[in-house]
Amino acid sequence: MPDQPHPGDRNAAQRVADHAGIARLADALVPALVVKLATANLGEVEIREGDWHIRVRRPAGAGPRRERPHRASLPIVAPPGASLPAPPVTDEAAADGPRQEPALSPTVGMFKPGLAPGTRVRAGDRIASVDLLGIALDVVAPIDGTVVEVYPQPGDGVEYGEEIALVEADPEPDANAAGADGAAEG
Amino acid sequence: MVSRILIANRGEIALRILRACRTLGIEAVIAYSEADRASLPVLLADEAICIGPADARRSYLSAPAVISAAMVTGCDAIHPGYGFLSEDDAFAEAVRAHGLTFIGPSAPVLERFSSKEEVRRLLAAHGLPTIPGSGLLGDEAQALEEAGRVGYPVLVKPSAGGGGKGMRMVRSARELAAVLPICRSEARAAFGDDSLYLERWLEDNRHVEVQVAVDRFGHGVHLWERDCSIQRRHQKILEESPSPAMTQAGRRELAERAVKAVVAAGYENVGTLEFLVDGEGNAYFIEINCRIQVEHPVTEMLTGIDLVATQIRIAAGEPLGFIQEDVRQDGHAIEFRINAEDPAQEFRPGAGTIERLNIPGGPGVRFDSHAYSGYDVPPYYDSLLGKLIVWGQTREAAIARGKAALAELVVEGVITNVAIHRALLESEPFLAGRFTTNLLDRVGAAAFLAAAERA
Structure with a gap:
């Protein structure tokens, strides 16, 4: 941000205000921008507010980082003291096939279907939505690829963080083409 | 009718x-x-549903997430517990608008009773004495002017709150100006509302509260009082009943006035009227808590009445089912709040894994806690790990059981405030029933612990 003074020039009160501003942006604005960027098929979105501006750019061919890497649909009843299953390591687990990543529910609510299995998506595309008291919140694709499975039925209640769909990455261009295609179909 | 409750x-x-x-x-x-x-x-639980991330603003404080969770799990009622959304009238109204029962007072009643500043005027009009205080504070200049009128020292209090959060006692205009932004941000973080007001600070007071239960048909009873004078920075750490500082006639008079005033003012469901009692025994009403309280087991031990069940039945529209004469006042009960915090380090809250937990038992001993061996105490919420409640036929018997139970209690892996409770049960002001709300802060917890060790 070239129009900002050097951080060292800020006094204590300004720094507190800066941190509060950044926290507010991170909490409220950035997720909204990411969704906007993903759904509007834009390459870049920029917002200006007071002293601050924030620019979110979509790198060509790269999906947004997944915020929460764990699996949400854990068995709920377990004896106290029992250790919970470790989150699956999707990248490594898929070592002998294309990478698969789940798309997670952004909230607790009623599932509304969107794309059917087999649909190709880019990271950030809306796969389905979850209805939070009448407001549809998007379930977005975590990576570029193909929707291979959608778990809930229309009208099912889903919880926050629940796995809604599975997206399989496109085969690596330099990988053995026939082998990768075979795995994608299997 | 209530048949399936979402516990939020x-x-x-x-x-x-x-x-x-x-x-x-x-x-x-x-x-x-x-x-x-x-x-x-x-x-x-037989069933549980994840409503959001660790940040309470997006989970336990998110009205849409809580209501949506109730809808998709087929619940017909929501119990908000204490803190979070429990006294939020807009939430109660949204719950009702979605065809669900809010376990607590109805939205209009909450609205009337949840603003501390307004409720003082309302209950003063129904005969309860109140402490001089201010209206809601505006900007700094107006707050300083109000403080000058009320008279220092003053207590800054969040209008929406409870549990001591966002409260500060200040002795000068300079101190007030310094704490106002802190209190506002604490109040906003804890209650989603940063309105503040001032109250004159009474030195050497005791905190005594009256538990009431009022059904939808206007039948109200009191369930006696609780003495919550043992506090650090306005947070209760030990509560008992009956209050050792009051006579039986004084208790009865205060409790009867309290229930009469709230019934006349149209309150419903369980609630607690908090009073400050000065050195001369004068009681001043300060606020009403329109929810179940942390320290409700003290009253349950004394009366044999299940307050949470009573709360649910009242919200479901049932009559109270008992009258004042049915409310027992049997023996003496003490509750120790077991917090994951270090009394030697200014009660700094801790988190971590509970490696070993031994829960005390025996006659007259109750332990309400969500802790277990292997439990990871998350750092995001308040530090309450559980409550040890003991009952005895007399105060002396209850104290003896408290000592035995505290000796049995083992919590390893996470630092707790158990040492302060053990020290309290050896301290002369506690044993004599002379503890005041500011004593622990004035002496300092470290000095208090050291004195107990020497004794």
């Missing part, structure tokens, strides 16, 4: 509500944040 809270109170539901034959679903996935209420 965490920790020991979520478990307490789950137990009440089970004894009433009502199904329960626990709504939890990601940070509480492995908590005891979630593990023990």
Whole structure:
């Protein structure tokens, strides 16, 4: 941000205000921008507010980082003291096939279907939505690829963080083409 | 009718509500944040649903997430517990608008009673004496002017709140100006509302509160008082009943005035009227808590009445089912709040894994807690790990049981405030029933612990 003074020039009160501003942006604005960027098929979105501006750019061919890497649909009843299953390591687990990543529910609510299995998506595309008291919140694709499975039925209640769909990455261009295609179909 | 309740809270109170539901034959679903996935209420529940991330603003404080969770799990009622959304009238109204029962006072009643500043005027009009205070504070200049009128020292209090959060006692205009932004941000973080007001600070007061229960038909009873004078920075750490500082006639008069005033003012469901009692025994009304309280087991031990079950039945539209003469006042009960905090380090809250837990037992001993061996105490919420409640036929008998139970209690892996409770039970002001709300802060916890060790 070239129009900002050097951080060292800020006094204590300004720094507190800066941190509060950044926290507010991170909490409220950035997720909204990411969704906007993903759904509007834009390459870049920029917002200006007071002293601050924030620019979110979509790198060509790269999906947004997944915020929460764990699996949400854990068995709920377990004896106290029992250790919970470790989150699956999707990248490594898929070592002998294309990478698969789940798309997670952004909230607790009623599932509304969107794309059917087999649909190709880019990271950030809306796969389905979850209805939070009448407001549809998007379930977005975590990576570029193909929707291979959608778990809930229309009208099912889903919880926050629940796995809604599975997206399989496109085969690596330099990988053995026939082998990768075979795995994608299997 | 209520047949399936969403429990929109965490920790020991979520478990307490789950137990009440089970004894009433009502199904329960626990709504939890990601940070509480492995908590005891979630593990023990027949059904649980994740409503959001660890940040309470996006889970336990998110009205849409809580209501949506109730809808998709087929609940017909929501129990908000204490803190979070429990006294939020807009939430109560949204719950009703979605065809669900809010376990607590109805939205209009909450609205009338949840603003501390307004309720003081309302109950003063119905005969309760109040402490001089201000209206809601505006900007700094106006706050300083109000403080000058009320007279220093003053207590800054959040209008929406409870539990001591966002409260500060200040002795000068300079101090007031310094704490106003802190109190506002604490109030906003804890209650989603940063309105503040001032109250004159009474030195050497005791905190005595009256438990009431009023049904939808205007039948109200009191369930005697609780003495919560042992506090650090306005947070209660030990509560008992009956109050050692009052005569039986004084207790009865205060409790009867309290229930008469709230019934006349149109209150409904369980509630607690808090009073400050000065050195001469004058009681001043300060606020009403329109919810179940942390320290409710003290009253349950004395009266034999299940307050959470009573709360649910009143919200379901049932009559109270008992009258004042049915409310016992049997023996003496003491509650020790077991917090994950270090009394030697200014009560700094701690988190970590409970490696070993031994829960005390025996006659007259109750332990309400969501802790278990292997439980990871998350750093995101308040530090209450559980409550040890003891009962005896006399105060001396209750203290003896408290000492034995505290000696049995083992919590390893996380630092707790148990040492302060052991020290309290050896301290002369506590044993003599002379403890005041500012004593622990004035002496300092470290000095207090050291004195107990020398004794």
